[in-house]
Every structure is written in C-alpha cells, then in structure tokens.
Amino acid sequence: MDLESFRAALDTWLNDHEGSLAASYEGTGTLDEQIDHVCTVKRLTFDAGFMRFGWPEHVGGFGGSPLLRAYLGEALTARDLVEPGLYSMTEVLAPTMIDYAAPELAAAMVPALLRGDETWCQGFSEPGTGSNLASLSCRAVRTDHGWRVTGQKVWTSLAQYAQRCVLLTRTGTPESAHRGITALFADMESPGITVRPIRAMHGSDEFCEVFFDDVIVPFDRTLGKEGDGWAVAMDLLPYERSTSLWHRAAFLHRRLQELLSAAPPGALDPARLGEIIQLLYAFRSRSRRTVHRMASGGILGPETSIDKILLATSEQAIFDLVADVLTADVSCGDDPESQRWRSEYLYSRAASIYGGSAEIQRNIVARRLLDLGNGQ
Amino acid sequence: MDGEEYRQFERTLTNATAQHTGAALDMALDDLGWHDALAADPRTAISLLCELQGAANATSCALGYVFAHALGMATNRGNGIVLPPIGRWDPPGTVDGGDLAVQGIANASLAHEGSALIVTTVGARTVAVSVPTESLALQLVDGMDPDLMWYDARGTSVLADRNVETLAGDWASAVALGRLAVAHELVGTSRAMLELACAHARSRIQFGRTIGSFQAVRHRLAETLVGIEMADAMLEAAWLDRLPKTAAMAKSVAGRQARTTARHCQQVLAGIGFTTEHPLHRYIRRSFVLDALLGSTISLTRALGTEVIMTSELPALPLL
Numbered sequence: 189m190d191l192e193s194f195r196a197a198l199d200t201w202l203n204d205h206e207g208s209l210a211a212s213y214e215g216t217g218t219l220d221e222q223i224d225h226v227c228t229v230k231r232l233t234f235d236a237g238f239m240r241f242g243w244p245e246h247v248g249g250f251g252g253s254p255l256l257r258a259y260l261g262e263a264l265t266a267r268d269l270v271e272p273g274l275y276s277m278t279e280v281l282a283p284t285m286i287d288y289a290a291p292e293l294a295a296a297m298v299p300a301l302l303r304g305d306e307t308w309c310q311g312f313s314e315p316g317t318g319s320n321l322a323s324l325s326c327r328a329v330r331t332d333h334g335w336r337v338t339g340q341k342v343w344t345s346l347a348q349y350a351q352r353c354v355l356l357t358r359t360g361t362p363e364s365a366h367r368g369i370t371a372l373f374a375d376m377e378s379p380g381i382t383v384r385p386i387r388a389m390h391g392s393d394e395f396c397e398v399f400f401d402d403v404i405v406p407f408d409r410t411l412g413k414e415g416d417g418w419a420v421a422m423d424l425l426p427y428e429r430s431t432s433l434w435h436r437a438a439f440l441h442r443r444l445q446e447l448l449s450a451a452p453p454g455a456l457d458p459a460r461l462g463e464i465i466q467l468l469y470a471f472r473s474r475s476r477r478t479v480h481r482m483a484s485g486g487i488l489g490p491e492t493s494i495d496k497i498l499l500a501t502s503e504q505a506i507f508d509l510v511a512d513v514l515t516a517d518v519s520c521g522d523d524p525e526s527q528r529w530r531s532e533y534l535y536s537r538a539a540s541i542y543g544g545s546a547e548i549q550r551n552i553v554a555r556r557l558l559d560l561g562n563g564q
Numbered sequence: 565m566d567g568e569e570y571r572q573f574e575r576t577l578t579n580a581t582a583q584h585t586g587a588a589l590d591m592a593l594d595d596l597g598w599h600d601a602l603a604a605d606p607r608t609a610i611s612l613l614c615e616l617q618g619a620a621n622a623t624s625c626a627l628g629y630v631f632a633h634a635l636g637m638a639t640n641r642g643n644g645i646v647l648p649p650i651g652r653w654d655p656p657g658t659v660d661g662g663d664l665a666v667q668g669i670a671n672a673s674l675a676h677e678g679s680a681l682i683v684t685t686v687g688a689r690t691v692a693v694s695v696p697t698e699s700l701a702l703q704l705v706d707g708m709d710p711d712l713m714w715y716d717a718r719g720t721s722v723l724a725d726r727n728v729e730t731l732a733g734d735w736a737s738a739v740a741l742g743r744l745a746v747a748h749e750l751v752g753t754s755r756a757m758l759e760l761a762c763a764h765a766r767s768r769i770q771f772g773r774t775i776g777s778f779q780a781v782r783h784r785l786a787e788t789l790v791g792i793e794m795a796d797a798m799l800e801a802a803w804l805d806r807l808p809k810t811a812a813m814a815k816s817v818a819g820r821q822a823r824t825t826a827r828h829c830q831q832v833l834a835g836i837g838f839t840t841e842h843p844l845h846r847y848i849r850r851s852f853v854l855d856a857l858l859g860s861t862i863s864l865t866r867a868l869g870t871e872v873i874m875t876s877e878l879p880a881l882p883l884l
Binding site for chain 2: 191255258259262434441444445448449456457458459460461462463465466467469470471472473474476477479494497498547549550551553554555557558559560561562563
C-alpha cells in the first residue's frame with residue numbers, strides 16, 4: 189500500500205473509531221492507566237491491520253514502507269490517542285529484534301510487541317555508565333545452562349511493566365570497551381531479576397533500576413553473536429532518531445496548537461512565538477528528511493545527532509513558553525489540564541539529557557561531522 | 565535534472581562562481597545555460613547558484629533573474645529590475661495620481677542599461693513599467709558590504725516611456741521565490757564561514773593542542789552546523805509546499821542562523837578574524853545585509869507570530 193492510500197484509509201478509520209481509541213482518564217492519568225491505554229490502542233490498530241504495515245511479513249507485518257508506520261504514529265499522536273514516548277518504544281526495539289534476533293525468535297516475539305500484548309524495555313545505561321555506554325559492566329558469563337548475568341541497569345523505562353528486555357552485557361574483559369559487549373533478550377520473569385521504579389521529577393515512575401542476580405539467559409536469546417552488542421546498540425539509534433522523533437514532533441505541534449487556545453489574551457509575545465514556530469517547523473522538516481532517508485534504505489549515522497539536538501531545543505523552547513504563558517496553571521493549578529501541562533513542562537527538562545545528552549551530541553557533531561579530532 | 569546532469573551543472577557553476585563575480589559572473593551564467601535551467605528546474609538553478617555564490621562571496625544579478633522568472637518575464641531582463649529597498653518587500657514602484665514614484669535597490673549593471681523595470685501594482689494587476697535609467701537617481705551604496713556594488717535607486721514623478729506590461733506572475737510569489745534565493749545564499753555564506761573557522765580550529769595550536777580540541781570551541785562550531793542544517797531543512801520544506809509563508813520562515817531561519825554563524829566563527833577565528841587580512845569579514849558583511857534583504861529575520865518572525873496569534877492557527881506542517 190502506498191502512503192497516500194494508507195493515509196486516507198487510516199484517517200477514515202480513526203474518524204470512525206476515535207471514541208474507542210481515546211483515553212478514558214483526564215489529564216496525564218497514572219502510569220498504569222497510560223500503559224493500559226497504549227496497549228489497547230496498539231491492539232485495536234493491529235487488529236484493524238494498520239499497525240502491521242511497514243513491518244516485514246515474517247514478524248507478522250504486511251510489509252510496505254516504514255513511512256506507513258511513521259504516519260500511523262504521527263496520526264495517533266496528533267489526535268492525542270497515544271503518549272508518543274510510550275508508543276515509540278516499539279519503533280526502537282522491534283527493528284533491533286528483526287535485524288539481530290534469530291528469525292524464529294523474532295517471528296515468535298515481535299507480533300506480541302506490535303499488538304500491545306507485551307511491553308519491552310531496553311537495558312542499556314548503568315549507574316557508572318551514563319554517556320559513556322562502552323564502559324558498561326553488567327556481566328554475562330557462559331555456563332552450561334546459558335549466560336549468567338550479574339549487574340545493574342538504570343533509567344530502564346517501563347521495566348516494571350515489561351515482559352522482555354533487550355539487554356547489553358559485558359562478555360569481554362573489563363577493558364574490552366565496545367568490543368566486549370553482547371546483547372541478550374531476557375525474560376523479565378526470570379529468577380534473579382529485581383525491578384525498582386524511580387519516581388522522576390515530573391511525577392511518573394517511568395524509569396527503573398533493574399538488578400540482575402545470577403539471571404540465566406539461554407544462548408538462543410543472544411542478539412547477533414557474542415561481541416556484537418555495540419553494533420546492536422548502534423543499530424537501534426537510527427530508529428530512535430527517525431520515526432520516534434517524527435512522532436514526538438507531532439506531539440509538540442499539537443501541544444503548541446493547544447497552547448494558542450489556552451493562552452490568556454495578550455500573553456503571547458509575537459516575536460517569541462514566531463521564533464518557536466520556526467524552530468519546530470525546522471525540526472519537523474529535518475525529521476521528515478531523516479524518516480525518508482531511513483525508509484529508502486539510507487544509512488543513518490552521526491548526522492542524526494542534529495535531529496536529537498533539534499528535538500531537545502524545540503521541546504524546551506515550547507515548554508518554556510508554556511511555563512511563561514500559563515504560569516498560574518503550571519505553578520499552582522491542580523486540575524487535570526494544569527497537571528498535564530506541569531508534567532510535560534518538567535519532562536521537557538530531560539530532553540537534553542536522555543538518549544545522549546546535549547553535550548554528547550555536540551561532541552559527536554564536532555568529531556564526526558566537522559572533523560575536529562577526538563577532543564583529547 | 566538527473567544525477568550526472570546535475571553534477572555536471574554543479575561543477576560548471578562551482579567554477580563560474582569561484583572565478584567570476586559581478587558582470588563577469590552574469591556573462592558566465594548566460595554562457596553556461598543557467599537561464600534555461602531556471603525556466604526548466606527553478607529549484608536546482610536557484611539553490612545551486614545561490615549557495616555557491618554565497619560560498620564564493622560572489623555577486624551577480626541572480627536575484628533580479630529570479631524575480632523576472634517569477635513574474636513571468638524573460639529572465640535575462642532581470643538585470644534591469646529594481647528590487648525593494650533594504651528591509652522591505654513591497655513593490656518598488658508606487659503610482660499616485662498617474663505619477664510613478666520609485667524607491668529600491670538595483671544591481672550595478674543597471675547603470676549600463678538604457679532602461680529600468682519598475683514593478684508596481686495597479687488594482688489587482690502586477691505591472692512592470694519600463695523607465696529610462698537616466699530618469700532615476702542612482703547612488704552607489706557603500707554601507708556594511710561595499711562589494712555588493714548596489715545602487716540606491718529612486719525617483720518621484722518618473723515619467724515612464726509608457727511601456728507598461730502586465731505580468732503573468734504576482735508580486736507575492738516573486739517575493740517568496742526571491743526569499744528562497746536569498747536564504748540559499750545565506751546558507752552558502754554560512755557554510756563558508758564555518759569551514760574557515762573549522763580549518764582554523766584544526767590547525768591553530770595553543771597550550772600544546774589544537775584549539776578545536778577544546779570543548780568550548782567544539783560546541784560553538786557544532787551549534788553553528790545545527791543552525792545551518794535547520795535552514796537547509798526549512799528550505800527543502802519551502803520548495804516542497806511552495807507557500808509564501810513557508811518561504812518567509814525559511815528566510816527567517818536562514819537569517820537567524822547566519823547571525824549565529826557569524827558570531828561563533830568570529831569568536832573562534834578571534835584576532836585574525838577581526839582583520840581585513842582574513843576573508844571572514846567579507847562573509848560577515850554579506851550575511852548581515854542579506855538578512856535585511858526582502859525582510860529581516862526579526863520583522864518576518866514578528867509578522868508570523870502576530871498572524872498566528874490573530875488566527876489561533878499554526879501554519880500547516882509538511883506532510884510526510
């Protein structure tokens with residue numbers, strides 16, 4: 189199916205089913221409610237077929253361009269039917285499984301993620317490993333029964349809901365850096381896994397600590413081969429920076445539009461508003477180009493750091509404006525709408541921290557795109 | 565244009581803009597078939613020439629040609645066109661009680677033309693009035709960037725030779741296309757400044773290491789590239805939807821990032837970049853004036869914000 193036909197069919201279906209797809213809670217809802225809702229929306233769109241386009245047939249998809257799933261996420265976000273951060277986890281984790289898991293494992297697992305029957309998480313960062321991912325130390329050693337994993341992960345989004353985890357482990361020597369990393373696909377029900385949610389500043393327990401105490405992961409759950417972990421992590425990044433950012437841009441556009449309606453008369457400064465609109469539009473134009481490059485088989489690399497920088501800059505500029513225009517609501521409002529603005533404002537502070545901090549992104553731009561050496 | 569044809573055209577234009585400027589570049593454009601390219605594939609012709617012209621710090625009548633094309637005239641008449649005065653975008657000609665008044669800027673080559681083309685609106689029509697060049701007061705502009713060799717062109721009660729031509733294109737579309745041309749030139753100018761600063765950062769040694777190894781310098785230059793790529797992406801969106809509003813946004817983003825580029829690159833080039841012995845100053849001058857041409861960043865941005873507040877409607881975003 190081409191994008192135009194898909195767009196027309198999906199828009200019609202969404203118009204007809206908006207009632208059953210909309211969240212039943214007001215404002216942000218609890219994280220339990222949000223997860224329950226996003227899984228419902230995924231199930232309904234999967235059963236109607238739309239969620240299956242843009243994914244290969246051997247993992248339960250209908251094939252077709254990734255542009256189709258980029259548009260699905262955009263349309264759902266633009267209509268406030270999903271929270272883009274929760275929804276886009278699929279965009280990041282499913283392609284990695286398709287690229288690196290044994291075909292039968294991918295075929296068995298990915299449909300459950302697409303349909304919202306399962307939630308997955310991504311075990312990358314560690315307490316001692318923030319920006320410097322290659323220094324991770326969560327160990328996996330070979331035993332007769334499979335990999336035995338010992339260590340700790342942190343900032344693992346949605347681990348308390350997840351059935352599976354894409355996990356990076358150290359299988360080489362501690363000094364082996366990016367060469368000695370292996371990616372595993374772990375069941376979160378395995379004995380020895382403990383999840384501790386962390387209450388974040390915006391009021392949600394989205395991030396967790398995950399402890400691994402002698403957790404056995406079968407060898408057939410290795411993604412790629414031993415030592416391929418760094419390649420798996422690098423493979424995942426382009427997806428995090430293409431369709432996921434495109435969905436987030438749709439969210440920012442909707443919230444800025446809603447701010448126009450919510451702003452008291454005279455509260456918006458035209459010059460500042462104009463500049464923010466241009467910034468968002470430029471981010472969206474950039475993201476559009478990246479999504480098209482990804483969809484046509486192009487290799488995405490360090491230039492996507494620019495997309496991430498533009499996301500952080502746009503998101504923070506928009507929610508700084510929200511804070512200055514709806515000051516009373518954001519600071520002291522306790523109704524659901526105010527709580528939502530406040531939570532989103534606070535969450536926007538993390539946009540220059542997660543997924544590679546603003547400083548790391550600028551270092552990548554300097555080293556890889558401007559040839560300014562390694563900075564040492 | 566297909567791949568090989570495009571690359572050939574790009575090579576030819578790169579040589580032309582590197583070797584020539586002013587009237588010589590106009591002649592080269594004529595010879596290499598740029599006017600035909602403009603008619604057949606305006607996006608390629610405009611984006612390539614203007615970025616290369618910016619990168620080479622060259623001048624030409626390109627903007628006049630672009631206006632002529634958008635207004636439906638033969639593009640080689642573009643060197644006779646009077647453009648709006650700096651900072652403005654209304655037609656340079658106004659008709660008041662049968663009298664034609666002119667205020668605008670013109671390329672140096674106008675001084676050698678027998679007649680000038682003054683665009684004005686009469687009711688709903690956009691018309692070009694041909695007037696004898698000698699009936700205009702032409703004053704060479706020094707200003708921030710004397711290399712531009714622009715003339716301030718003005719006149720009151722200019723008696724046209726009554727050769728009034730109704731134009732197929734409308735003024736707003738011509739301004740929009742002109743803004744894309746200027747925005748591309750700003751991008752080319754900015755990329756040249758960034759390359760000068762990066763070359764310096766890679767080779768200049770202080771405290772025993774290249775200054776490009778210091779994070780403060782690296783982040784300034786990274787920020788510069790982010791701005792340039794923003795403008796580049798906006799330009800693509802503007803070519804896709806061809807809406808005057810998007811072109812104005814592209815021009816604003818290009819102007820804003822050019823100011824940022826100038827600031828960061830001058831800081832990195834430091835002392836040498838403040839002298840006229842280094843080429844940076846020419847690019848800084850050029851970008852400053854180009855930002856003001858056909859509406860400055862600040863005025864276009866304020867106009868956008870004002871309109872959005874009035875209508876409560878964000879501009880439509882580019883479709884996937």
